[in-house]
Amino acid sequence: MIPNELLYTPSHEWTKIEGDTATIGITHFAQEQLGDITYVDLPAQGTALTQGQEMGSIESVKAASELYSPVTGEVVEVNAELESAPELVNKEPYAAGWMIKVRLTAQPEGLLDATAYAEIAAAGH
DSSP states (O other): OOOTTSEEOTTSEEEEEETTEEEEEEOHHHHHHHOSEEEEEOOOTTOEEOTTSEEEEEEESSOEEEEEOSSOEEEEEEOTHHHHOTTHHHHOTTTTTOOEEEEESSOOOSOBOHHHHHHHHHTTO
16 A cells, blocks of 8 residues: 555655656555544645645544645645545545645655655554
8 A cells, every 4th residue: 555656754745756746645554544534734836845844734533733745846736625525635645635736846855665664654653
């Protein structure tokens, strides 16, 4: 349940980099830990993000958690579906549950491949 083509952060965000655009969401492990997601607060289109900095938050019936940007760049698209259907993050964290798309202004550094991320998830962190 950890796609090989994605890159990951230790804080359980994933990113798919295609050219100069990164699609970002949270991992299956993260949504499983949160439980039923009730609200997602995402940055607006045009927002500048810095890798490692807070970019929003996610709330569930169990907890609220911050979201951290895995990349540096400008938000070019926000998944509007999540406003009315935040449960898409639970159902399809790597597909319909994506959160934002970012135009990269710097190459991301220190992201984890699927194998390295699997070790973090297996340890339950």
